[in-house]
Amino acid sequence: MVVRSMALYGAPIWAEALDAPNRALLRRPQRIVAVRACMAYRTVGHAAACALAGTPPWEIEAGVLAEAYRERAEQRARGEAPAPGEVARSRARRKRTTMELWAAGLADAKYGARTIEAIRPRLSDWCGRxxxxxxxxxxxxxxxxxxxxxxxxxxxxxxxxxxxxxxxxxxxxxxxxxxxxxxxxxxxxxxxxxxxxxxxxxxxxxxxxxxxxxxxxxxxxxxxxxxxxxxxxxxxxxxxxxxxxxxRRRVGRRRRDFAAVLLPTKPCVRRRPLQGDNAGGATEES
Structure with a gap:
C-alpha cells in the first residue's frame, strides 16, 4: 500500500498522459510488488500477478482517482458540500467502477490466460474474501x-x-x-x-x-x-x-558477481611475547 500511494501520487494531474510507454513504466514496479505479494515465480505476467494478489492495475486506479477529483472540484466550484452519506456512496461507486474496468481489461490479457480465466468471473469475491x-x-x-x-x-x-x-x-x-x-x-x-x-x-x-x-x-x-x-x-x-x-545446479549470477568483488584474504598475523630476560613485554609477529 505504501508503494501504491507513492505511485499514484498526483494521479489527477498525469492520468490523462498515460500512453503505452508510460503504462509500461507504471506496470513494471507493480508487477514486482504483486509477484512478491502472491509468492509467485518472477516469470508470472503483470495481469495474472495482479489478479492473484487482488490489486487492480495502477493505471486504472489513476483514471478513477482523476475522475473523482474532477467531480469534487466541480462541487467546490459551485460551493456545494457532499452530504454525510455521499462520501461513502462515492467511494463504493469508484470501487465498482475500478472492478468493472479491471475485469474488462483482463479479457484482453495476453499472458496468464489460464489463471485469469479462472479468477475473472469471481474477481470481486476473490479480492474481497x-x-x-x-x-x-x-x-x-x-x-x-x-x-x-x-x-x-x-x-x-x-x-x-x-x-x-x-x-x-x-x-x-x-x-x-x-x-x-x-x-x-x-x-x-x-x-x-x-x-x-x-x-x-x-x-x-x-x-x-x-x-x-x-x-x-x-x-x-x-x-x-x-x-x-x-x-x-x-x-x-x-x-x-x-x-x-x-x-546441474548452476551458480547464480549474483553469487558470481559477489565473489568477483571480494577483497583478497589477508594472512593471519599472530603476536606472541618475546622470550628472554630483556623482552620487557615486547612481541614478535609470526
Missing part, C-alpha cells in the same frame, strides 16, 4: 509456473515435457491437479473436501466457498509440490550420475 492466503505452492498450481516439466522445458531447465512421476507426455499444473496417478491418494482427499470439479475455475470457486475448502486445496498443493521439488533437487545434485548437464 475474508479467508485464505496465497502460498508459494498454491501460486504454482494456479499459475502453472513452477516445478512442472512443461514450464521447466520452456525455460530450458528440462530436456522434455514428460512427467517424471507418472510418465505422461506433458507435465503441467493441471496435470498434477487433475490427472497424474502419482497423487491419486491426495486427490481423493481433495475431492472429498471440494467436490469432483477439479478444473481451475471449479477449484477457485471451491476455495472461495469456505475456509475448509481453501485449506484442503492448500494441503494438496503443499504435499504434491513439495515432493516434486524434492525430486527436482535430487536431479540437480552434482553427484547424481544420471543427471544430464542441463539439470
Amino acid at each position: 475474508r479467508h485464505g492466503a496465497i502460498t508459494y505452492r498454491i501460486s504454482q498450481i494456479l499459475t502453472g509456473h513452477g516445478c512442472f516439466a512443461r514450464y521447466l522445458h520452456r525455460i530450458r531447465r528440462e530436456e522434455t515435457t514428460s512427467c517424471h512421476e507418472c510418465g505422461a507426455d506433458e507435465d503441467t499444473a493441471q496435470h498434477t491437479l487433475q490427472v497424474c496417478t502419482a497423487w491419486s491418494e491426495e486427490r481423493r482427499t481433495l475431492v472429498a473436501a471440494i467436490g469432483d470439479d477439479l478444473s481451475l475455475p471449479g477449484v477457485i470457486r471451491a476455495m472461495l466457498g469456505s475456509e475448509g475448502s481453501w485449506e484442503a486445496v492448500s494441503s494438496f498443493c503443499e504435499i504434491t509440490i513439495s515432493q516434486k521439488e524434492e525430486t527436482e533437487r535430487e536431479r540437480e545434485r552434482e553427484d547424481n550420475p544420471l543427471a544430464p548437464p542441463l539439470r
